[in-house]
Amino acid sequence: MDQFKLTLPNKREYVISARLAATSIASVFGFDIEKIEDIRIAVGEACNNVVLHSKEADSFEMVIELKDETMTVYVCDTGKGFEVDKMPPVIDPHDYSGSGLGLFIIETLMDEMKVHSTDEGTTIIMKKRR
Amino acid sequence: MDQFKLTLPNKREYVISARLAATSIASVFGFDIEKIEDIRIAVGEACNNVVLHSKEADSFEMVIELKDETMTVYVCDTGKGFEVDKMPPVIDPHDYSGSGLGLFIIETLMDEMKVHSTDEGTTIIMKKRR
Amino acid sequence: MALKIRHLYSERSERWEVKLMGELDIDSSTALKERLSEILEEKTADVIVNAEDLEYIDSTGLGMLIGVIKQLKTNGKELIIVNPQDSVSKLFRITGLDKVFTLREE
Amino acid sequence: MALKIRHLYSERSERWEVKLMGELDIDSSTALKERLSEILEEKTADVIVNAEDLEYIDSTGLGMLIGVIKQLKTNGKELIIVNPQDSVSKLFRITGLDKVFTLREE
Numbered sequence: 321m322d323q324f325k326l327t328l329p330n331k332r333e334y335v336i337s338a339r340l341a342a343t344s345i346a347s348v349f350g351f352d353i354e355k356i357e358d359i360r361i362a363v364g365e366a367c368n369n370v371v372l373h374s375k376e377a378d379s380f381e382m383v384i385e386l387k388d389e390t391m392t393v394y395v396c397d398t399g400k401g402f403e404v405d406k407m408p409p410v411i412d413p414h415d416y417s418g419s420g421l422g423l424f425i426i427e428t429l430m431d432e433m434k435v436h437s438t439d440e441g442t443t444i445i446m447k448k449r450r
Numbered sequence: 451m452d453q454f455k456l457t458l459p460n461k462r463e464y465v466i467s468a469r470l471a472a473t474s475i476a477s478v479f480g481f482d483i484e485k486i487e488d489i490r491i492a493v494g495e496a497c498n499n500v501v502l503h504s505k506e507a508d509s510f511e512m513v514i515e516l517k518d519e520t521m522t523v524y525v526c527d528t529g530k531g532f533e534v535d536k537m538p539p540v541i542d543p544h545d546y547s548g549s550g551l552g553l554f555i556i557e558t559l560m561d562e563m564k565v566h567s568t569d570e571g572t573t574i575i576m577k578k579r580r
Numbered sequence: 581m582a583l584k585i586r587h588l589y590s591e592r593s594e595r596w597e598v599k600l601m602g603e604l605d606i607d608s609s610t611a612l613k614e615r616l617s618e619i620l621e622e623k624t625a626d627v628i629v630n631a632e633d634l635e636y637i638d639s640t641g642l643g644m645l646i647g648v649i650k651q652l653k654t655n656g657k658e659l660i661i662v663n664p665q666d667s668v669s670k671l672f673r674i675t676g677l678d679k680v681f682t683l684r685e686e
Numbered sequence: 687m688a689l690k691i692r693h694l695y696s697e698r699s700e701r702w703e704v705k706l707m708g709e710l711d712i713d714s715s716t717a718l719k720e721r722l723s724e725i726l727e728e729k730t731a732d733v734i735v736n737a738e739d740l741e742y743i744d745s746t747g748l749g750m751l752i753g754v755i756k757q758l759k760t761n762g763k764e765l766i767i768v769n770p771q772d773s774v775s776k777l778f779r780i781t782g783l784d785k786v787f788t789l790r791e792e
């Protein structure tokens with residue numbers, strides 16, 4: 321298994337660097353262009369959530385594991401967390417006002433998504449197969 | 451000060467990901483295109499050295515610090531190291547056979563370069579000002 | 581910056597033409613929001629967004645554009661996204677926002 | 687892969703024309719080395735490397751090309767790099783290797 325770990329400041333201007341690191345690794349791993357785009361968006365949404373909802377944390381972490389046919393991305397923060405079970409169901413697009421689509425997008429674009437959240441932080445785990 | 455840390459497997463195919471992460475951060479920091487290219491090459495040479503000369507290490511680290519006008523890049527490995535003082539002087543290009551230019555290139559492209567090496571590993575520190 | 585924005589007012593078609601190049605994300609959407617506010621203050625008109633060189637959009641970019649669309653609607657104007665790349669249209673499609681936005685190939 | 691290589695033999699000018707697109711680095715230089723060995727085994731001739739879309743070269747790429755140049759020289763042939771981008775020529779210049787390689791604008 322090949323493992324990568326990127327720790328970066330919790331600031332919106334650096335989310336692009338996390339996306340780029342993830343897509344570059346995905347590209348070396350041999351994903352096709354469409355899957356690389358899916359990963360780019362999913363990683364972006366996960367990092368956006370840290371920047372938007374875990375402002376308490378100064379920095380956060382992206383871990384990427386490559387094993388067999390699967391790329392697993394962990395985005396981990398040490399923010400105040402949220403209650404995963406109390407998430408509202410999918411939004412009617414006509415009511416969308418810029419909030420509540422991130423996790424839905426990740427779930428749709430990736431093959432698997434899991435969220436662990438406590439009052440010590442949130443980790444989102446996403447898997448994509450080649 | 452903003453700090454980034456990337457840990458990655460010590461394999462030649464991933465050097466491109468380290469270069470890309472560094473250039474993306476340099477670009478957000480506001481370097482012009484020519485300086486971004488200098489950083490891309492210098493980071494590449496430093497990572498190449500890990501892959502070529504520190505094969506014992508399974509993974510290595512790139513740390514980037516942004517402070518005031520300066521980007522500092524540390525490339526650190528846990529290989530067997532080398533004797534920095536015994537480095538041969540600059541090579542005549544006509545005798546070049548594919549070895550011995552890496553550190554010279556880094557020194558030329560960056561504003562500052564320092565190398566620390568012991569038998570527990572090597573750290574190369576490079577600075578570039580905006 | 582990761583997003584380049586160019587705008588011009590077309591007298592002939594009486595609308596703003598805005599070209600986006602690069603990535604519309606959590607960081608750059610603020611710049612686009614400001615630019616759109618400025619030009620719409622200068623002149624309220626339809627907005628045509630040329631997205632052929634837009635390489636990335638995320639939910640924060642979508643949310644920002646929806647805000648602009650709502651504001652335009654109160655003045656009877658619209659925002660149309662022209663020639664989005666595959667990866668960008670895919671995001672509109674999977675979120676169902678292709679029903680809220682007007683997307684067009686030209 | 688980060689480097690794309692295209693080659694063809696030009697009967698008219700009796701030389702290999704090799705186009706490099708992307709990054710010639712520690713990983714991709716092996717692929718280029720193999721490709722050049724293959725074509726030079728097929729036919730020993732001058733090699734023109736079109737570098738207009740070569741975005742990056744490092745010391746391992748330079749070292750590999752020098753090996754090829756030396757091998758060609760024993761057969762009275764040469765390798766010429768055409769239209770390198772600024773960042774690529776800069777590396778030739780600072781290393782002094784612009785005196786060893788033939789670089790040309792066309």
Ligand SMILES: Nc1ncnc2c1ncn2[C@@H]1O[C@H](COP(=O)(O)OP(=O)(O)O)[C@@H](O)[C@H]1O
Nearest residue numbers: 369370373374401402419420421422423424442
């Ligand atoms: N990393 C995180 N830290 C804290 N809360 C989070 C995090 N990620 C998601 N959440 C919570 O989950 C909600 C839904 O997230 P999401 O689907 O991405 O939509 P949005 O971010 O647009 O609100 C957020 O509004 C927030 O309350």
Ligand SMILES: Nc1ncnc2c1ncn2[C@@H]1O[C@H](COP(=O)(O)OP(=O)(O)O)[C@@H](O)[C@H]1O
Nearest residue numbers: 499500503504531532549550551552553554572
């Ligand atoms: N990270 C490293 N670990 C061990 N040895 C190193 C490292 N970096 C450089 N060296 C030593 O310094 C020498 C000079 O390095 P460099 O100037 O980059 O040229 P090259 O890598 O082409 O030999 C190398 O040949 C090697 O012996």
